[in-house]
Amino acid sequence: MAVQGKGRGSFELLLDQHRELRALLQQIDDAFRRPSSTVEEIGHLLGQLGDRLVYHFTSEEEGGYFAEALLHAPQLIAKANALLDQHPKMCTRAKNLKLELQQIDSTGGEWRTRTAELFRAFREELMRHELQENIPLQEAYQRDIGIND
Numbered sequence: 001m002a003v004q005g006k007g008r009g010s011f012e013l014l015l016d017q018h019r020e021l022r023a024l025l026q027q028i029d030d031a032f033r034r035p036s037s038t039v040e041e042i043g044h045l046l047g048q049l050g051d052r053l054v055y056h057f058t059s060e061e062e063g064g065y066f067a068e069a070l071l072h073a074p075q076l077i078a079k080a081n082a083l084l085d086q087h088p089k090m091c092t093r094a095k096n097l098k099l100e101l102q103q104i105d106s107t108g109g110e111w112r113t114r115t116a117e118l119f120r121a122f123r124e125e126l127m128r129h130e131l132q133e134n135i136p137l138q139e140a141y142q143r144d145i146g147i148n149d
């Protein structure tokens with residue numbers, strides 16, 4: 001029972017982190033769409049995204065996310081490992097987004113179009129990654145609820 005309780009807590013924590021990440025991505029997208037937003041404001045948000053991703057990926061890698069979820073869905077082990085392998089590349093892409101913004105000429109409106117395009121391509125990749133992770137998490141979480149009922 002104690003192990004199930006602990007496991008359920010981890011699933012919830014990671015699902016919460018996924019929700020928070022989605023909210024931050026939406027906030028950044030909104031900032032890009034708002035004509036009054038500045039390079040500094042968007043740079044700050046992209047910095048937050050980079051930090052949040054490092055924290056989130058570390059939680060998944062060290063917090064036993066897959067280990068616990070995969071106890072309930074061992075058929076997904078290879079898929080889970082492939083997802084973990086994507087983390088370093090996505091961290092680099094998030095850092096590069098901020099670098100791109102710092103280096104771009106921000107005197108015209110071009111910076112907004114260019115970096116928004118890069119951001120949206122990155123967001124798509126990240127959302128695909130996170131949605132795939134939610135599958136074993138939700139499956140394991142629902143099973144735990146079922147076991148405890």
Ligand SMILES: [Fe+2]
Nearest residue numbers: 057060083133
């Ligand atoms: Fe991940």
Ligand SMILES: [Fe+2]
Nearest residue numbers: 018060130133
């Ligand atoms: Fe994740």
